[in-house]
Amino acid sequence: MRYWLFKSEPSTWSWDQQKAKGDAGEEWDGIRNYQARNNMREMKLGDRGFFYHSQEGLEVVGIVEVCALSHPDSTTDDERWDCVDVKAVRDVPNPVALSAVKANPKLAKMALVTHMRLSVQPVLEDEWMEVCRMGGLDGATLKPL
DNA sequence: GCCAACGTTGGC
DNA sequence: GCCAACGTTGGC
Numbered sequence: 001m002r003y004w005l006f007k008s009e010p011s012t013w014s015w016d017q018q019k020a021k022g023d024a025g026e027e028w029d030g031i032r033n034y035q036a037r038n039n040m041r042e043m044k045l046g047d048r049g050f051f052y053h054s055q056e057g058l059e060v061v062g063i064v065e066v067c068a069l070s071h072p073d074s075t076t077d078d079e080r081w082d083c084v085d086v087k088a089v090r091d092v093p094n095p096v097a098l099s100a101v102k103a104n105p106k107l108a109k110m111a112l113v114t115h116m117r118l119s120v121q122p123v124l125e126d127e128w129m130e131v132c133r134m135g136g137l138d139g140a141t142l143k144p145l
Numbered sequence: 146g147c148c149a150a151c152g153t154t155g156g157c
Numbered sequence: 158g159c160c161a162a163c164g165t166t167g168g169c
Contacts (some may be wrong), residue, residue, distance in 0.1 A: 009167085032165095033152070045158055098168080117151065133160050 001125040003132055004039065004049035005112060006064060006086065015051050015061045018088045025067040025087030029075045036120035040084045041070045048142075049086065050123065051129065052112070059095040060131060063142060072109070092129055093136035106130050 008014070008029060018026065031037055043066045051062035068085030101107045108132060111121035123131075132139030 007167090035152090058168075116168075119166080 001106075001127040002042070002044070002047050003125060004043065004047060004066075005048050005052055005060075005123050007052045007054045007119040009055040010053045010057055011055070013051065015091075016090070018051060018062065018064065018086070019091075021087065023067075023087050025085045027074060027085050028083045029080070030074070031074045032081060032122060033119060034080075035043045035118055037080075037082055039120045039122060041082060043070065043084050045069060048089070048106055048128075050092075050128075051088070055120075057095070058064075058098040060092055060135060061089050061095045064090055069134055079102045084107075090137075090142060092132075094134070096131050100134060101131070104130065104134070 008018075010131050012030075028040065033039065045066055047066040047067075049064045049066070050060045051064050052060050064086040066084050067087045070082045070084050072079065073081040073083045098112065101110060102113055105125055107113065110123070110127050111118055115121065129139035132142070133145070137143065138145055
């Protein structure tokens with residue numbers, strides 16, 4: 001299984017809205033960046049990701065799971081843009097702030113820090129485990145610590 | 146709201 | 158294929 005991070009401005013698409021979709025999930029549409037799109041094309045069913053609030057909040061607030069493989073983005077006719085569907089899995093008990101990520105030497109190479117503007121990013125397994133731990137979850141089981 | 150970083154577009 | 162202009166993202 002691979003790990004990812006999805007950024008969303010809560011004023012556009014918030015964690016609460018994502019959770020309201022339940023297990024049906026929702027398209028991660030609107031991505032118009034090749035690197036972010038390529039990341040979504042690499043995703044497999046069951047891959048997990050962080051749900052990060054940008055602009056406001058600036059923290060990892062939830063865990064999502066890929067529930068549909070890459071397919072054309074329904075919000076455009078432009079064939080270049082594909083996206084996956086994701087569903088909410090659970091809240092992060094203690095949201096992990098960007099400032100806390102930056103302050104943690106183990107996370108110095110996270111794309112969240114090094115590729116600030118990339119909206120769909122890969123997360124390494126040890127980064128996943130560390131951010132989960134900071135958030136109050138066991139990264140493997142996703143059970144509260 | 147500002148502005149730095151950086152991705153995209155389009156003229157040449 | 159270069160690169161200037163432009164648009165967008167996202168932290169602060």
